[in-house]
Amino acid sequence: MKKRTMRAFALGLLVATSFIGVSYYHSAPDAPTxxxxxxxxxxxxxxxxxxxxxxxxxxxxxxxxxQPAAQPAKTVYIYRLVIQKGDTPETFAKELEDAGIIQSARTFREYLQQHGLTRSIRPGAYNVRSDMDYAAISRLIAKP
Known part of the structure; x- marks a missing residue:
């Protein structure tokens, strides 16, 4: 193809596209009745x-x-946690999660590890409530 033919073809495409665009944008869609x-x-x-x-x-x-809405009474669950000698934090953390006392066993284990309490867990039976946070539970089950 020669330059002149190519330019004429491109100009034809441009003109055709322009006509299609104008007709598309000027034709208003029918409004719903x-x-x-x-x-x-x-x-x-x-x-x-x-x-x-x-x-x-x-x-x-x-x-x-x-207007403040009346707050429903929050139910507090009490769970009897028994830690045997040799139990790992994974064991009783999962037990607490299954009982609905804590939200996440993994997060509780990480809390114990971050605060260096994994080796100071004391065996025994403890009453743990669902309104206790990780710090209160760890104070209860670990040596100070």
Whole structure:
């Protein structure tokens, strides 16, 4: 192909693309009719309301949200933890996690390791509550 032919071809592509673009952006999509909107809302189980009614509902929700809600009583679980001589922290940490006393056995083991308490765990029976944090549990089961 010669330069002139190539330029003419490129110009033709540019003009064709321009016409397609102009016709695409200037042709407005058909707006949905009132019946189509109602059918769409009914199909999805939605309701359309006026903006003033919506604003009124929002104001009512904000005033009710500002009032403090009654806090439900938190249930505290008590678990009897028995540590035998030779038990590893993995063993009783998993036991505490299964009982719902701690969130994560791995995190509790890491806490014991970071504070150097893994070797100072004392065998015995301990009453552990679910409202205790890792520090309180470790003070209970480890030598000071």
């Amino acid at each position: 009132e019946a189509e909107v109602q059918a769409f809302l009914e199909q999805r189980g939605l309701v359309a309301i006026a903006k003033s009614e919506y604003d009124q509902l929002r104001r009512g929700r904000q005033t009710s949200a500002e």
